[in-house]
Amino acid sequence: MLIRKQFNQLLDRAKKQFPKLDADHLFNKAAVEHDFSQKIFNTSIELIDDVQSGKSAIKSCLALAAYKGIKPQNCLHGLDYLKNSEAKPCFGYFYERDLVLNRPNDTVFHCVAITGNNQSKQLFGYIEYFGIHRIVAILSDNYEGEDFSHVHAINPVTSVHLDIEIEMSFSKNDIEDILQNNQLPLISKAFAQIMPIIQAKRAKDRIDSILDVSIEYAFANCGAKKDELLTEEQLRKLQILLINKFQQLI
Numbered sequence: 001m002l003i004r005k006q007f008n009q010l011l012d013r014a015k016k017q018f019p020k021l022d023a024d025h026l027f028n029k030a031a032v033e034h035d036f037s038q039k040i041f042n043t044s045i046e047l048i049d050d051v052q053s054g055k056s057a058i059k060s061c062l063a064l065a066a067y068k069g070i071k072p073q074n075c076l077h078g079l080d081y082l083k084n085s086e087a088k089p090c091f092g093y094f095y096e097r098d099l100v101l102n103r104p105n106d107t108v109f110h111c112v113a114i115t116g117n118n119q120s121k122q123l124f125g126y127i128e129y130f131g132i133h134r135i136v137a138i139l140s141d142n143y144e145g146e147d148f149s150h151v152h153a154i155n156p157v158t159s160v161h162l163d164i165e166i167e168m169s170f171s172k173n174d175i176e177d178i179l180q181n182n183q184l185p186l187i188s189k190a191f192a193q194i195m196p197i198i199q200a201k202r203a204k205d206r207i208d209s210i211l212d213v214s215i216e217y218a219f220a221n222c223g224a225k226k227d228e229l230l231t232e233e234q235l236r237k238l239q240i241l242l243i244n245k246f247q248q249l250i
Helices: 002-017 023-029 051-067 072-083 172-179 184-221 232-249
Strands: 091-093 110-117 122-129 133-140 148-154
Touching: 051 072, 051 091, 051 110, 051 122, 051 133, 051 148, 072 122, 072 133, 091 172, 133 172, 184 232
Parallel strands: none
Antiparallel strands: 091 133, 110 122, 110 148, 122 133
């Protein structure tokens, strides 16, 4: 069963950290409890407004820049924020419009992006976590070099890379709003985009779990023995048990 398989994987990871752990004993003692109710779930958002989290976001932008061959001196504001404890944050949340041009309607992703424009002399970074945290970093306002745009996006559940396009161009008022975090009241826009994706996945996971439990129950009670072919009577009974159990749990 999928749940026990996942539990076994967790135990394997725990055993690597704690070699003396009796994983077999814990596995045998574990009891599976199912809750298929469609309860409203609560969530809380930790804002990236402390020094450590902010520096982590900027480091992500600078790491992508370095990987793409962008010289560190082109990201002066970012470097100053990392090196100077007195430096003001060079980033803030942005929700006025969606900077992702081709946002998928069925996937929540993580991404980091950087873009440089020779004409405006601006170099921006963008970090998005779980579709909710959408952060713009002003890495430089004195950029000299070729125009570029680089994006690294990944599905955090499957580790699959995504082809995401980001468009970053901001007015002086936009940049002021970003640095002063005036965009935070608009975070509801991001929730409105992301919650249907989360709810759809939650509904699918619920159906998949109910089906797993129903199949296991039907096989355990239809009279069939392991590794034996089912008789016509056992198959008929299995179908009835599966349907009844599924309807009971749904």
